Amino acid sequence: MKEKVIVLILGVMSFFATGQINKGWVVGKIADENGQAIEFVNISIDGVNSGIYSQKDGSYKIEVPSGEDVVLVFSHLSYNLLKRTIRVKVNDKKQMNIELIQSVKSIQEVQILERNTEGENLMRIDPKVMKLLPNPNSSIESILKTLPGVSSNNELSSSYSVRGGNYDENLVYVNGIEIYRPMLIHSGQQEGLSFINSEMVSSIFFSAGGFEAKYGDKTSSVLDIKYRKPEEFGGSGSISLLGASANLELVNKKKNLGALFGFRNKSNKYLLKKMDTDGDYKPVFNDFQGYVNYKINEKNEIEFLSNIASNSYLFVPQTRESKFGTVSNAMKLTIYFDGQEKDQFDLLMGAVAYNYYLKPNFKLRFISSAFRIYEEEAYDIIGQYKIDQLDNSLGSDNLGGVAYNKGIGAFMNHARNYLTANVYNVEHKADYYTDKYNLNWGVKYQYEQIDDKINEWTLKDSSDYVLPLVNDSFGYQNPSAQADYTLELEDYVNARNTLNSNRFSGYFQYTYKFNSNFSNNTLTMGVRGNYWDVNEDLLISPRVQFVLKPLWERKVVFKTSAGVYYQPPFYRELRQFNGELNKNIKAQQSLHFLIGSDYEFKAWERPFKFTTEVYYKKLDNIIPYKIDNVRIRYYAKNNASGYATGIDMKINGEFVKNTESWASISIMNTMEDIKGDYYYTYTDEAGNVYNTKVNYKTYVDSTLYNPKYIPRPTDQRVTFALFFQDYLPKNPSSKMHLMLVYGSRLPFGPAGFNRYSDTLRMPPYRRVDIGFSKQLKSESKLLSKGNPFKYFKSIWFSAEVYNLLQIDNTISYIWIKDITNTQYAVPNYLTSRMLNVKLLFNF
Template sequence: MRALLWPVAAALVFALAAPVDAQVWGELAGRVTDAATGDGIPGATVLIEGNSFGTNTATDGSYSFRIPEGTWPVRVSFVGYRPFRDTVVVSRGATTRLDAVLEEAVGELGDVAVEGEAEPEAVGVSRIDPRVVRDMPMPMADAMRGVKTELGVTSSNELSNSYSVRGGSYDENQFFIDGFEIYRPLRISQGEQEGLGLINGDLTSRMTLFAGGFPVRYGGKLASVLDATYAAPEGRPSGTAYASTLDAGLQAAGALGDRAGVAFALRSARPQRFFAGQELEGAYDPNFSDAQGVLDWRLSSAHSLRALGLYARHRFRLAPRQQETTFGIYPNLVQTVASDFEGIEEDGYDIGFGGLLLTSQLGESARAEHRVSVFTTDEFETYDVTSRTSLYRRQQRPEGSQADLDRLLEGQTLQQDLANNSIQQTIWTAQGRYFGRLGAHGAEAGWQARALRFDDLINEKTTFTGQTDGGVQRTVTADSVAADTTFASWQVSGWVEDAVRIGRLTLTPGVRADYFAYNEELTLSPRLSAVYRLSPQTSLTAAAGIYHQAPTYRELRGDPDPGTSAFNTLDGDIASPRATQAVVGLDHFFTSRRLALRAEAYVKKYDDLISYDVNNVRVVYSAENDSEGYAAGADFQLRGELVPGRESWITYGLLFTKERFYTPEATDEQTLARFEARGGGDWIPRPTDRRHNLSLFVQDYVPGDDTWTLHIRTLYGSGIPTTPPARDQDRSIDAISVFDEGQRNVIRLPSYFRFDLGATKRLQLANLAGSPLELLATIEVLNVFDQTNAVAYSWVEQFSGDRRIYTAVPTRLTPRTLNVRFRVDF
């Protein structure tokens, strides 16, 4: 009954408020021109800072869009020009005019480096407005989950905020807040334990995703970089607060006198309802929370200090009871797998982060940044679960209805899983970055030193009860890993980069050097990017470079055989995987239709790969340089405004990524058999080989009442490869056969599809000092079509005559869920 009260109450609020709010809109209009020529600038961006209202200029530089009454800060920008800022007062039912004259940034190409911003036209770069992300219908208000609709990004698990970029694994992405690197937890297995991403969208002024060709200041990963910048707390106090049936949060910011500003944010998520709809029934108790804060202090006219702090506490507890999965082709090929569970699973992690950023302005054309930070994680994973699984063949009853199916038991297994694992991670980092401008050059240089330590305790075991080939029932230990290991090392890096404009061409060459003490390896990463402006509406982009990913905890741990050490490769004899990448792109703005088209094609060549398998979202590595690979594909995106101030887009990606294993040095039969199962030296699909990916985000007003906004978010991805089991006739434990992996990535999971829908009512509650106090009331329907997506397969063994065969049982994700959210901006 309580679940029904939420939508009823929200509907009443909407109905009562509709006639009051329909007249609070005004209009902002004007023209953007070139200061030297007086010509209109097409495609310039006119944006209300701190909000999602805005538009792009037409062919003659004119623009107009509707906006609520109030006082608004406006920013007008275009590539190659200095930004224009002003403040306007918009009155109800009236048109306010603001004309902007932009001056060309001659000799100031270094703005890209000096301000730490990426050019919007740079290849593989997506600028993300966190205020747009918060409007997306998602299970939790999470900025990192909002990246999944961007160019080159794929994802197939709504429980997780992890994603793959252009064929890379979930571990090949870097994350930064204000230039400080942050890290995802290490031991999550299905995404359920992840909770909230560490980037808080309510504190963020902008996010930049580099999907290829990222600058030399970023190093250590192969696929992508997500860089978030937190807004400077200044001016009068302001903030936002929200609550929904799944999560809640608060953010506030403002100035502390003339020289300081502070911002903080709190978040909490208790999404029991979201998990409870899964096929695995049980007592779910997720509890995710974090707190973040920013303190800015202007030390002098040339020096400023920023302190950033973060603490996250995530707990996930599950007492599974039963699970029943029915699958197959009706009516004659239907099967049911039913499992009964006893026991409990408890997982969690605590993350602490603290960083200091000192910014020094060294004259008019030079600037320096120095950072020092510490990042710690303390994770644990415990479970003691016994499961009895039964496989039934479903057969239609002779005298029953077509939907009336008998259960015929075909097999049964008993399995016990035990674990008491923990890992502590501590990473200290110091960094210096230096920027300067000289004529048409914008240069950057930097260094970084990092000390890292992992203390890992692993104690896990799996036993199962089955029959020997002779029919005798026996309980054996199928998997047992025990290790108590400390890993400590250090890394140093240095880089230099120069951005130079030659007419319409912008070239940015750079080189990065990294030294990793663990394997005594020095790597060099030369990179080059280029932007050529054919016209104000069209640009050609390109980038090429070499990227290295130094192996740390995940890659070194490996996947040990029963009875062997979990860290038997900690001898330093392992190289950093390398990716040689090239990407080209086209950006074109259709001024008549106010649409922007992006098209990019890329190719990557991988060497010294450490192969991996994906178990749900946990990446399990081989801990050896055993393969090479490649990725090639193309991404297309069309962005525009169906209604003024509300951007929508559709993205399509085509991807091919394959790997080839090196011939092993060992010649024993088991090693050679494993090599043959991995393709025997032929090219086979990598675990992230998702051929087709489609994402859509649409924003629109309800006809006749623009206080209502509709949001649609759709994700589709074709199936990714997975590996079925195979019986090893020559291996056994206590006369029970051991079943190893079969032919690698020879089958595929089903396609992934989600359609999420949200409707938001904007209500003006009051007017405080010229700024509106607004309530946003939202109803979200997640997975509207109740699509039964599968994130993985589990395998059930059964007999068919004298043969053993395996049945793939899908591990399914969340069903349709209703969520109601209220947000107040003040």
């Protein structure tokens, strides 16, 4: 297999090399309407996902193909995008000076300035990076996992944790509308498409903490997505071994009505065949989204956003074979399955927004949205297993084979879980901007309906004994004298819950910009309020951010923020392990303290940026939880306190000329102290100490322990990520994209609900994905009238190798017991190496 992969990569590279072309250069200067030089303008060839930046004096020099018409794109956050066509002779240099106009979003006479994040604690991400990202998910969340402070150890899932938080602690907005995650999904295999359609995105902003009061009530992060407003007819699409997508943009003649539609299909069948468990996988995930923007007149605008998603997952397992243990104690688990799992996850979402522009700098926004989530999880799976000891004797003819059997057993997993959630809300927001200060405020009402029916259990049988082992009536000769004993099931839950509730929230935020002799400064102060009628909890959340930009020759920005961040419970936090609801649960609280800096510099005459943030989060009223794969199960009690602290660093820039790459590293520690938790150790007559009691042993002593601070389930001490791009110097449309992720050992523990035992560590997560892409058609390349490809602006072909190093990453464990109650932790591995090919096009 390794030889095949090497041959494939060499073949792709040789294919790229055949496309080498001659080159030329375009040089010039870029200035604004007043003749002032503009720095950091991005100059790129249209259709090519790379470029260069202008220098401090506005000068630039870009390498282009010679002998053909080339479309250059000049873009800057504060200026209108500009395209110019030019033709350069072989090895020639051509002068082209550019004047950019300050960027405005114009509604006839109304002008709204583009968003500037310099005074905000937000990171801006270029959506273009997503197009050729080598990752099986190909979602916005995939690129987030390469950012500092963000971690994930599952390439099958779009879930991520930020600075010690869990998956439920992240805010996601699309066009100002909050998005909700499914609640029943317990594995990445079941997870369908991310809500966000990356082909429809115009801007991505992300904050890993210390965000402003205008963002909602969660304790970890915020992802703010904007879908683009169509300006001309066009579209795009892609097809690969993992699915397909198509997007269409429509605009009327007056250009005041635009529509953007996107369809996606995804199937992990090919990917899941690389899992440990052999069987028939039939995942089918479909998604349709629409965004319509209608400018009625100079002051009135209406937006519509809708989403229909249908995700089904059918799995008929057959066999599984897993080797585990150590070199000196190697074992093998073999399981033979019967039964199947059938899941359905559907989403309906619709939203309408009305924008009224009182003045060019004063916008009133009214939003109404509705979500309906239906989730169904049904499975009956029987597994018959055997545990074998492997022969590790050097020189043995049976080395690596089965030496002897250590036990047999069986288990049955059953579930019939159904959940329907309806969320309706109305909201008003306002934004007022001036040169000196900004005002933002908003109020929101939300009504929630949840209907949850859960019935699940596990039955285990080891060597013909049902576990947990209970007393029996063996030896009785008189049947009437025999006692009745109950069959005990593990993880038994049988409940029906309904919850109707009202939630009110609002915020007010003031931003003041002022200058001194030493710096330009921005101070943002805000406060949020939240009330939920279930627990009658009124929350007040003050937040403050301060940005200082010294008037130094070097571009340095210092940022600091602090605030109170509450996370009111939604539904899952209320549900206890037995299925009952604890409606007295309170909001979790996190105090954020953060200080950081951005430093822009040049190396090798190319721009770079180094960012650093140090943070401390004090956590109170924590609801402890356990994570199994991507399933979070809460204890439904505010009985813990804790902290999260660490440092995040990132450097990004042109490691390779004319293309952006970045590397990030995070060091983090998060711990919690669960109030009132304890455990005993037991000593037998021989002086041996045990953490659990076994029925057939006699104990002479016991000792009480209070665990105090233990690692939280997301305590991943070190994470490192690299996103690297390169291209052939003489053929810049032939590219390589590399994505490397490392996450240190996460905590885990034996099956059961005792959090204090979750102090073991699973192996680190290590993964490398690589992609090779070639632009087959560019906008500047003219084709004959009869050529059907002349209608396409660009066509790309990409070949990707996932898990290049063939590392078996562990996502969770299956726990197997024998009659002596000895537990074996058998790792559940994620996907192995695989090849994917992809075709992308724009028209």
